[in-house]
Amino acid sequence: MQQSQSQIIRRPKSAISGYSLNIVHLRNPLVVAWWSLVYPGFGHFRLVSTLKGMFLFVGELLINTQSHLNLAIIYSFTGNFAMAKQVLDTHLLLLYCGVLVYAVWDSYRLAIEINKLSVLADHENAPMVPMALGSAGVNAYDKRNPWVSVAWAALMPGLGHLYCISVIHAVFLIIIGGIIIYFSHLLPAIGYTAIGEFARAKAVLDWQWLLNIPSFYCFSIYDAYVKTVEFNKLFDQEQAQFLRNSYQSPLFKMPL
Amino acid sequence: MYLVASFHYCLHTELAIAKVEELGIKKEQIFAVPLEIRGETRNIFDTIHHADGVSLFDGGAILGSACMVLGVIYGFVLAWGPVIWGLLGLMGGFLVGFLLDITFSKIRHSKERRNDKDAELFLIVHCDQHQVEQVKKTLWDHLALGVAVFSAGC
Numbered sequence: 001m002q003q004s005q006s007q008i009i010r011r012p013k014s015a016i017s018g019y020s021l022n023i024v025h026l027r028n029p030l031v032v033a034w035w036s037l038v039y040p041g042f043g044h045f046r047l048v049s050t051l052k053g054m055f056l057f058v059g060e061l062l063i064n065t066q067s068h069l070n071l072a073i074i075y076s077f078t079g080n081f082a083m084a085k086q087v088l089d090t091h092l093l094l095l096y097c098g099v100l101v102y103a104v105w106d107s108y109r110l111a112i113e114i115n116k117l118s119v120l121a122d123h124e125n126a127p128m129v130p131m132a133l134g135s136a137g138v139n140a141y142d143k144r145n146p147w148v149s150v151a152w153a154a155l156m157p158g159l160g161h162l163y164c165i166s167v168i169h170a171v172f173l174i175i176i177g178g179i180i181i182y183f184s185h186l187l188p189a190i191g192y193t194a195i196g197e198f199a200r201a202k203a204v205l206d207w208q209w210l211l212n213i214p215s216f217y218c219f220s221i222y223d224a225y226v227k228t229v230e231f232n233k234l235f236d237q238e239q240a241q242f243l244r245n246s247y248q249s250p251l252f253k254m255p256l
Numbered sequence: 257m258y259l260v261a262s263f264h265y266c267l268h269t270e271l272a273i274a275k276v277e278e279l280g281i282k283k284e285q286i287f288a289v290p291l292e293i294r295g296e297t298r299n300i301f302d303t304i305h306h307a308d309g310v311s312l313f314d315g316g317a318i319l320g321s322a323c324m325v326l327g328v329i330y331g332f333v334l335a336w337g338p339v340i341w342g343l344l345g346l347m348g349g350f351l352v353g354f355l356l357d358i359t360f361s362k363i364r365h366s367k368e369r370r371n372d373k374d375a376e377l378f379l380i381v382h383c384d385q386h387q388v389e390q391v392k393k394t395l396w397d398h399l400a401l402g403v404a405v406f407s408a409g410c
Contacts, residue, residue: 143267198340236376252382
């Protein structure tokens with residue numbers, strides 16, 4: 001009984017499944033808080049606090065869309081304050097403050113907690129399971145090129161996450177990204193911009209939806225990049241651990 | 257006879273060990289020395305073989321996303337529209353964030369920068385004279401960075 005208890009891994013470093021990979025690693029809590037500020041939910045995505053992140057993201061998207069907050073931002077930044085006041089719908093607007101501040105605060109707090117757990121996990125150095133074989137797929141620790149992640153994520157938000165096993169994040173980003181791209185009429189506007197018809201490009205755009213694009217796009221590239229880098233580091237750590245445990249026999253005849 | 261080979265951390269390294277074992281070398285005849293990667297190293301760009309995770313991407317991504325938002329907003333009133341100004345904002349912001357990161361934190365680490373050719377682990381294989389050539393070929397075939405052969409006496 002005592003023996004089986006000592007084998008319990010109290011601070012695991014990572015968990016892999018057929019569709020996901022979660023690594024406890026050090027993150028800069030200020031960068032995490034920044035992504036929550038850019039879009040509530042993204043800070044939690046950075047921490048692979050996926051469900052919370054999705055909930056906050058969809059909440060912010062609904063409140064923002066219903067209250068026309070993005071339009072008010074555009075009018076305010078371009079000096080048209082009268083239009084900014086006129087366009088705002090105040091039925092849900094004040095809820096936005098709560099969602100935003102909570103997301104920033106909670107992701108900052110959680111990042112610090114996970115950093116502590118990461119130090120403890122590295123100290124415990126418990127054996128990792130580097131492969132998962134399940135009904136959803138087969139995944140193993142492997143080395144990926146972070147710049148390939150960036151290239152895929154730049155082509156379409158979510159593809160970079162598919163490349164590094166984060167299937168839930170990828171599906172969410174692809175579906176929500178598709179919705180935002182569709183309602184913002186971004187792709188027709190890119191077409192008009194490409195042939196120099198800037199006035200038609202402006203006219204075809206839905207500005208309320210369009211302002212979601214920059215943060216969405218940048219986050220999916222950044223997150224895919226960092227995920228891939230951490231994935232590679234995890235591979236190194238696990239392989240070093242495996243070699244130390246299996247190939248340092250006291251029976252080995254040293255050359256000296 | 258002894259063989260020493262240097263490798264990166266990658267799946268090929270495990271394949272190399274498996275193939276060497278298939279040649280009849282016992283597990284006790286193989287000794288691995290995984291090196292600890294220095295935590296303080298800073299690389300300009302992460303590659304598949306080494307990374308520090310922070311690099312110069314944080315500043316670029318933060319300023320890039322902020323300037324892209326501003327580019328799209330002011331594209332509302334500027335002549336070229338939000339698509340071009342958004343992209344210009346992204347590129348400009350990323351570049352400025354990247355340059356700021358270089359100036360503020362990375363210069364003092366430049367001498368510690370790691371090279372893609374740097375070894376990350378060493379394998380020592382103890383085997384008989386007649387196995388040396390086979391083992392050596394196996395190690396080279398699985399992306400060894402360098403291989404040396406020597407006998408115990410010298």
